[in-house]
Amino acid sequence: MTFDNSKTIIGVRIKLFFATVFMLTWVALVYIAKLIKFPLLGIDDSIWTLVLVVIYLVLAFLPNALNYQFVSYNDENENIVFRFFTAGIVGGKKNSIEINKNLFAGYRIESHIFGLRKNLIMYQKLGQGIAKFPPIYISALSKEQLNKLVKALGTFGPVM
Numbered sequence: 001m002t003f004d005n006s007k008t009i010i011g012v013r014i015k016l017f018f019a020t021v022f023m024l025t026w027v028a029l030v031y032i033a034k035l036i037k038f039p040l041l042g043i044d045d046s047i048w049t050l051v052l053v054v055i056y057l058v059l060a061f062l063p064n065a066l067n068y069q070f071v072s073y074n075d076e077n078e079n080i081v082f083r084f085f086t087a088g089i090v091g092g093k094k095n096s097i098e099i100n101k102n103l104f105a106g107y108r109i110e111s112h113i114f115g116l117r118k119n120l121i122m123y124q125k126l127g128q129g130i131a132k133f134p135p136i137y138i139s140a141l142s143k144e145q146l147n148k149l150v151k152a153l154g155t156f157g158p159v160m
Contacts, residue, residue, distance in 0.1 A: 001152050004072040008140045009087040012063050019059045026052055063087060066117050067137035075152055080104060080122075084136050097122065097133055105130045106157040109138070109150070120149075123160055 029035045030045050038045040064086075072083040078101055085094045105123035112118075119135035138146065 001148065002072075002074040002076060003145055003148060005070060005140050005142070005145060008142065009068065009070045012068060012087065012140070016060055019056050023052060023056050063140075066113070066139045067119070068140040069137045071136060071138060071141060073149060073152070075101070075156070078102075080153075080156060082122075082136055086137075087140065097136070099124050099133075101156050104157045106160040107153045108160045110135070118146075121160075122153075123157075 026049070030049065036045070038048075040048060068087045069084045070087045072081075074081040079098045080101060082097045083094065084096075099122060103125045105125045107123065108121045110119050110121065116139065117137070118139050118141075119137045121135050122133045124131045124133065138149070141149065
């Protein structure tokens with residue numbers, strides 16, 4: 001089985017793009033061209049700007065706070081392969097984990113911040129014991145993708 005969450009990550013980037021365009025348009029219309037007359041709905045321009053900036057910052061930094069990562073999963077060969085990288089406003093380096101299915105010892109999914117931030121930790125059998133891989137943040141996976149992942153990993157090893 002293979003899947004990735006590219007649609008989710010593209011959606012996040014598109015929302016951020018439109019939010020940026022909207023903020024730049026707001027600043028141009030209100031402060032440079034002075035085309036919008038205030039008070040608008042009884043609220044001053046500085047209050048409107050503050051509210052819009054807060055909304056923009058939430059949209060911009062929420063993916064980083066929740067550790068959104070692009071995740072690609074493939075188990076069609078003899079290895080379980082994960083490719084992933086941070087997908088927020090500040091990108092990260094590309095990473096890959098490959099585990100032979102015969103050496104896969106299990107996995108664990110951890111939830112933080114009321115279940116909004118999830119990460120996957122995988123384990124591999126070694127000659128000296130069991131190795132633990134660094135977490136893969138799976139917060140950006142849809143419920144369907146998460147269910148597919150749990151089902152697939154469950155066929156190769158136990159939940160730890």
